[in-house]
Amino acid sequence: MVKGKQKKRSRSTVHSSRKQRSRAPDRERTRGKRPDLRVEIAGLPLKNPVMTASGTFGYGTEFTPFFDLNALGAIIVKTVTMHPRLGNAPPRIAETAAGMLNSIGLQNVGIDGFRREKLPFLQTLATPLLVNIAGKSVEEFADLAKRLSDAEGVAGIELNISCPNVAGGLDYGTDPRLTYEVVRAVRQTTTLPVIPKLSPNVTDVTVIARAAADAGADALSLINTIVGMAIDVRTRKPKLPGNTGGLSGPAIRPIAVRMVWEVAQVVKLPLIGIGGIMTGEDAIEFFLAGASAVQVGTANYLDPLAPMKVLAGIEAYLIRHGFDAVTPLIGTVLPPDPETE
Numbered sequence: 315m316v317k318g319k320q321k322k323r324s325r326s327t328v329h330s331s332r333k334q335r336s337r338a339p340d341r342e343r344t345r346g347k348r349p350d351l352r353v354e355i356a357g358l359p360l361k362n363p364v365m366t367a368s369g370t371f372g373y374g375t376e377f378t379p380f381f382d383l384n385a386l387g388a389i390i391v392k393t394v395t396m397h398p399r400l401g402n403a404p405p406r407i408a409e410t411a412a413g414m415l416n417s418i419g420l421q422n423v424g425i426d427g428f429r430r431e432k433l434p435f436l437q438t439l440a441t442p443l444l445v446n447i448a449g450k451s452v453e454e455f456a457d458l459a460k461r462l463s464d465a466e467g468v469a470g471i472e473l474n475i476s477c478p479n480v481a482g483g484l485d486y487g488t489d490p491r492l493t494y495e496v497v498r499a500v501r502q503t504t505t506l507p508v509i510p511k512l513s514p515n516v517t518d519v520t521v522i523a524r525a526a527a528d529a530g531a532d533a534l535s536l537i538n539t540i541v542g543m544a545i546d547v548r549t550r551k552p553k554l555p556g557n558t559g560g561l562s563g564p565a566i567r568p569i570a571v572r573m574v575w576e577v578a579q580v581v582k583l584p585l586i587g588i589g590g591i592m593t594g595e596d597a598i599e600f601f602l603a604g605a606s607a608v609q610v611g612t613a614n615y616l617d618p619l620a621p622m623k624v625l626a627g628i629e630a631y632l633i634r635h636g637f638d639a640v641t642p643l644i645g646t647v648l649p650p651d652p653e654t655e
């Protein structure tokens with residue numbers, strides 16, 4: 315696919331969603347019709363806006379007993395690194411109020427193992443596959459992207475510049491200069507859509523989003539986990555051996571919605587909202603804030619059918635509120651009511 319074409323398509327998605335903003339929902343007109351759930355991200359037409367979040371859906375095979383993976387909008391697999399990684403020593407997760415802390419440490423089979431052992435199954439699916447990658451250097455990010463560019467069945471690349479659980483994992487996503495460098499290097503290496511995944515562990519996420527957009531990103535995913543800590547008061551020790559971990563789940567949703575909303579004001583790229591989505595209405599919050607698609611993460615641990623339930627919930631909301639498609643909702647949060655005395 316030609317890069318220029320992808321860019322044009324992704325812009326038109328933003329424009330068309332804007333044009334549709336003025337279209338008021340019409341319960342009569344849409345009565346009895348199934349809403350159109352299609353969206354376009356980074357030039358990729360998706361049958362619906364529900365994806366799986368990296369690291370919470372394995373390599374897909376683990377979920378085949380539960381539902382047909384072709385029903386998903388896109389699949390994003392666990393971060394792939396240049397070499398296989400065993401990850402951090404256990405315990406690697408701790409439950410917290412309305413969420414969990416994890417410190418997996420990017421356990422994965424490495425790029426060669428991924429291509430050899432995991433990709434063949436994923437290639438059998440009709441659902442677009444986005445491969446999430448993390449390099450130790452700008453060059454390694456570019457090299458990983460190159461090794462995926464000629465792999466059949468890879469529709470796009472998500473850049474994990476935001477992992478809080480490995481040394482240096484947050485460097486690229488918290489410094490706008492490094493964000494620019496890594497996105498630029500990958501952009502120049504591949505014609506596949508490039509989707510940096512932003513970290514919430516910054517003061518102003520819009521600065522990082524702008525840097526990624528300037529470097530040629532096709533879309534942005536946000537957010538990765540938030541650095542947190544939990545202490546066992548009986549032992550008086552941290553619950554995770556590395557002291558801190560990444561917080562995910564419903565506890566982070568308001569932060570994620572806020573960040574999507576902030577980034578939507580400054581960057582004209584399709585956004586993929588992530589953070590604590592458990593239901594269709596949670597996903598709708600992200601669409602209203604400006605996301606064109608969503609990823610379901612921690613919810614997969616509670617219920618392997620979560621992505622399907624989120625999808626059904628989105629459809630039910632659209633029907634209930636008289637929308638004939640999902641795109642007219644994107645970025646249409648209304649102004650708050652004026653303050654009353």
Ligand SMILES: Cc1cc2nc3c(=O)[nH]c(=O)nc-3n(C[C@H](O)[C@H](O)[C@H](O)COP(=O)(O)O)c2cc1C
Binds near residue numbers: 562588
């Ligand atoms: C156990 C676990 C492992 C994760 N591993 C990765 C990973 O390998 N790469 C990545 O980009 N994000 C990873 N994430 C972050 C999720 O993809 C997602 O951005 C985050 O959890 C917020 O979404 P959620 O609240 O719906 O889980 C992981 C999250 C969890 C809970």
